[in-house]
Amino acid sequence: MEIEHRKLNLQLFGQQSDQGEKTEKPTPKKRREARRKGQVAKSKEVSSAFLLFATFGVLYIAAPYTFNRFAAFVTKLWSEYPVEFNERGIQALLTEVIMELMIFLAPVLATAFLMGILSNLIQIGFLVTGEPLKPKLEKLNPVKGLQRIFSKRAIVELLKSIFKVVVIAFISYTIFINNVHHFSRFADMGIRQAAEETGELVFQLVLWVSLALLIMSIFDYIYQYWEHEQSIKMTKYEVKQEHKQTEGDPQIRSKIKEKQREATRKRMMQDVPEADVVITNPIHLAVALKYDEEHGVPIVLAKGQGKVADRIKEVAEESQVVVVENEWLARNIFYTVEIGEEIPEELYQAVAEVLAFVYRLQGAV
Incomplete structure (x- = not known):
């Protein structure tokens, strides 16, 4: 009895070990299920870098046209567009201002929209799922909430935020030091020239910050991919269970094969x-x-x-x-x-x- 009891304990220990340790690579079925649930390797930093880089690129290219159009609009507003301070006059003025804003913001918004789609397509391909939007009661659990706050993912996100602040501060300080002599000349410049000089400095800042974030996003995506692969790993027990569900129970398969052999023998004997x-x-x-x-x-x-x-x-x-x-x-x-x-x-x-x-x-x- 004691030997049988030990054997039973060893079997139970083996089953618990198989069920607890995720050491096996995910099967294609597991990957499909994870993707269907929205569990994919995705870095928010990639989207942010693409968005920042492309948006300010469009702003830089369109800056001369935008500035000229804005200057013409202000000139028209003060010299050629007398406004009657009544409901109709104010409504006409607001309509004109909104139209100008839309013309200014349209290429920026369109670029941001396209970059958001493109960055996601590059990372995960085409995927439409509503699973992440479904309410989950476990998210209301305060214990789970504390675990998420002090989890490895939260620590990594905190380190990334600190790194971004440090990088932006360093780039801003470097550009400021290298161009500090320009600021003393702003008082002697006209409005247009001062705006151009300021725009050039802002563009340098955004360009270097975008490049730094883009490099950071590459490493972040590698980390997110590794973390995703770890999260969808399977235990030996899960692999066995999936194999049973996919291929069928071994005993049932053996019975089916036996019946197939029996049918073959009958045809053979005929x-x-x-x-x-x-x-x-x-x-x-x-x-x-x-x-x-x-x-x-x-x-x-x-x-x-x-x-x-x-x-x-x-x-x-x-x-x-x-x-x-x-x-x-x-x-x-x-x-x-x-x-x-x-x-x-x-x-x-x-x-x-x-x-x-x-x-x-x-x-x-």
Whole structure:
């Protein structure tokens, strides 16, 4: 009893170990299910870097046109567009201002929209799922909430935020120091020139920050991919269970295969009476052959060993099919030729001699 109890404990320990440790790579089915639930390797830093880089790129390219249009609008507003301070006049002015804002913001918003889609397509491809939006009661659990706050992911996000602040501060300080002599000349510049100088400095700042964030996003995506792979790893027990669900229970599969073999044997036994000869081992093996006149070669109608071989010989004797003992030939055919296949060329001579013997015997009878 004590030995059986120890064995049971070892089995339970093994099952718990299999169920607890995620050491196996995720199967294709596991990956599909995770993707369907929205669990994919994705870095928010990639989207932010793409968005910042592209948006300010468009602003820099469109800056001269935007500035000229804005200056013309202000000139028109003060000199050519008298506004009556009533409901109709104010409404017309607001409409004009909103239209100008829309013209200014349209390329920026369009670029931001396209970059958001593009950055996601690059990372995860095309994916539409509502699973992440479904409410989960476990998120209301304060214990789970504390675990998320002090989790490894939260620490990594905190370090990334600190790194971004440090990088932006360093780049801003470097650009300021390198261009500090420009600021003393702003008082002698016109509005347009001062705006251009300021815009150039802002563009340098955004460009270097964008490049720094882009490099950081590459490393962040690598980390997110690694973390995602770790999160969808499977235990040995889960792999076994999935294999059972996909392929079926091993006992059921064995029963199905047994029934398939039984059906094959039945069809095979029905073909034995059509054979020209049955070659035996003489005890363990039996092979039934028939000369195919259409193709001009002998083919195997049935074969078996043990009890199946005995049954083939019984059916052959009942059907008056000649049974010939040839240990070498029976073994070679049994192990090299499947049912319904032709005899290989290297066995033609030996089979021809057996068939000639059978035909002579039948002719004598």
